[in-house]
Amino acid sequence: MNPIHSAQSASRLSLPQAPISQPQDTEKASFKNFLLDSIQDVNSMQQDADKAVETLMTGGDANPAEVLTAVQKADMAFRLMMQMRNKMMQVYQEVRDIRV
Numbered sequence: 001m002n003p004i005h006s007a008q009s010a011s012r013l014s015l016p017q018a019p020i021s022q023p024q025d026t027e028k029a030s031f032k033n034f035l036l037d038s039i040q041d042v043n044s045m046q047q048d049a050d051k052a053v054e055t056l057m058t059g060g061d062a063n064p065a066e067v068l069t070a071v072q073k074a075d076m077a078f079r080l081m082m083q084m085r086n087k088m089m090q091v092y093q094e095v096r097d098i099r100v
Helices: 005-012 031-055 065-098
Strands: none
Touching: 031 065
């Protein structure tokens, strides 16, 4: 048996790092655009799940496991989006209640 070297195992487990670069256009990196893109992603997941369920129910060529996975993925994304919304509303309320 070969001994496990910590340097080798650490290098195997490290995730690839994306290059860090400063955005040239502030519009690209705005929080508003991030939120809008996230909402659009969740919406497209829900539409894809709806299409998969419709295909399955009409007798189309759909794998039930893939349909279930798509529905659960869309549900989880929607729940996460709602939790983010709730947290943002809570922070907004706290900031609004600050007396200057």
